[in-house]
Amino acid sequence: MRCLAISVVSFGVLLAGSVPAQPLPVERVPESAVIDGRPQGIFVGRSLLTGRAVCLLFLSGGRVTRFIPAGGLETFDWARHLKEHDSDSGRWELTDEKLKINWGDGGTHEGPLTVRATGIEFYGKRYSRPATATIADLVGQWESARGMALVGGEGVNTLNHLTVDSDGRYRWNSSGGGHVAGRVASSRSSTSGHVKVVGHTATFTANDGTVTTHTLLPVPGDPLTAFTLDANLFTRPN
Numbered sequence: 236m237r238c239l240a241i242s243v244v245s246f247g248v249l250l251a252g253s254v255p256a257q258p259l260p261v262e263r264v265p266e267s268a269v270i271d272g273r274p275q276g277i278f279v280g281r282s283l284l285t286g287r288a289v290c291l292l293f294l295s296g297g298r299v300t301r302f303i304p305a306g307g308l309e310t311f312d313w314a315r316h317l318k319e320h321d322s323d324s325g326r327w328e329l330t331d332e333k334l335k336i337n338w339g340d341g342g343t344h345e346g347p348l349t350v351r352a353t354g355i356e357f358y359g360k361r362y363s364r365p366a367t368a369t370i371a372d373l374v375g376q377w378e379s380a381r382g383m384a385l386v387g388g389e390g391v392n393t394l395n396h397l398t399v400d401s402d403g404r405y406r407w408n409s410s411g412g413g414h415v416a417g418r419v420a421s422s423r424s425s426t427s428g429h430v431k432v433v434g435h436t437a438t439f440t441a442n443d444g445t446v447t448t449h450t451l452l453p454v455p456g457d458p459l460t461a462f463t464l465d466a467n468l469f470t471r472p473n
Contacts, residue, residue, distance in 0.1 A: 297328060
């Protein structure tokens with residue numbers, strides 16, 4: 236079974252003898268849970284190779300993705316996500332506690348689905364159910380680092396430093412650098428403004444009026460020690 240088989244319906248392509256199908260509407264990702272042995276919603280892990288946050292996101296109709304959606308989970312556009320991350324999306328089925336996922340890149344992952352107190356385990360990797368967070372939980376300094384060069388390979392590292400105040404003001408400094416094809420690449424950016432949290436969506440409104448939204452997935456624990464914004468994992472600096 237190929238992931239792209241369902242995209243025929245999603246993008247409204249005409250099949251012989253069929254009527255045009257309407258694109259899937261924007262939807263709210265369901266709360267992370269395992270109901271009657273079947274997973275739903277998003278479960279979050281981390282790539283030990285790149286430091287990038289990864290996920291398993293299970294949706295109705297056998298849809299699944301391992302790429303964390305950007306822009307929040309309250310208004311998720313599956314058709315757009317599939318178009319941008321088709322190789323990391325696909326189809327899943329569960330039979331007798333055995334999960335099988337056919338990915339858009341042609342790969343297949345198959346094995347037992349183990350339910351843990353904090354999430355699930357599949358294909359040798361553990362994924363946690365995300366918690367929720369308020370501005371008060373985010374107050375303080377946070378750091379994020381990811382990239383292939385972190386493990387000595389060629390590529391670009393991305394470093395983020397985020398500070399959140401109790402009144403919701405934030406300061407976000409980003410820098411990137413590394414070696415690509417024998418050339419040195421580097422970049423820097425800085426922004427500040429106010430941040431608002433609704434569900435698993437964090438909205439950053441910069442002082443110049445620019446608005447950006449990110450998927451906020453806190454790691455369970457009290458106090459909060461880590462969270463992801465899209466694929467960036469933030470932790471407290473040592």
